[in-house]
Amino acid sequence: MIALVREAMPGTRRIAPAWSLERVDADALARLWVLCQEASATPLPGSAPLPLREALLDAPYRAWAWIARSGGRDVGALVASVGLDLPEGEYCLRVEGLYVKPAWRGGGIGEGLRLQARRIADDMGCTRLHWPVAP
Numbered sequence: 831m832i833a834l835v836r837e838a839m840p841g842t843r844r845i846a847p848a849w850s851l852e853r854v855d856a857d858a859l860a861r862l863w864v865l866c867q868e869a870s871a872t873p874l875p876g877s878a879p880l881p882l883r884e885a886l887l888d889a890p891y892r893a894w895a896w897i898a899r900s901g902g903r904d905v906g907a908l909v910a911s912v913g914l915d916l917p918e919g920e921y922c923l924r925v926e927g928l929y930v931k932p933a934w935r936g937g938g939i940g941e942g943l944r945l946q947a948r949r950i951a952d953d954m955g956c957t958r959l960h961w962p963v964a965p
Contacts, residue, residue, distance in 0.1 A: 847900045847937055851946060854895035854907075856887055862895050865907045869929040885911065893926065896946060898939050906930035908943040910950060915958050922958040923951035 885893035898906035915922035
């Protein structure tokens with residue numbers, strides 16, 4: 831995922847639609863890649879590159895991804911990896927990308943994805959959570 835996107839402008843919050851999270855597996859990788867292509871400011875290859883497939887699907891896992899779904903549609907994604915935080919030598923979770931489709935922003939999906947990242951960091955014993963810088 832290329833860019834962290836912000837939720838809708840303050841004061842434009844709307845009723846949150848029902849949505850759920852799905853962890854990306856081999857069957858969902860192509861759908862994740864479509865979201866990555868949409869989020870990218872530059873053209874990306876037609877299919878997910880080998881390093882992404884390996885990091886998400888081959889043990890030992892080096893990255894994890896979730897797709898936010900609402901009404902049977904993919905509306906957002908979160909991609910994260912675990913790294914080492916130096917000089918402490920502790921594990922950290924790095925959010926590599928968080929994306930919510932523009933039509934779905936402002937309904938709490940982005941915040942839900944952020945909370946998922948915090949839960950995963952806690953579950954993995956990470957002492958820090960690193961976020962990408964928004965454009």
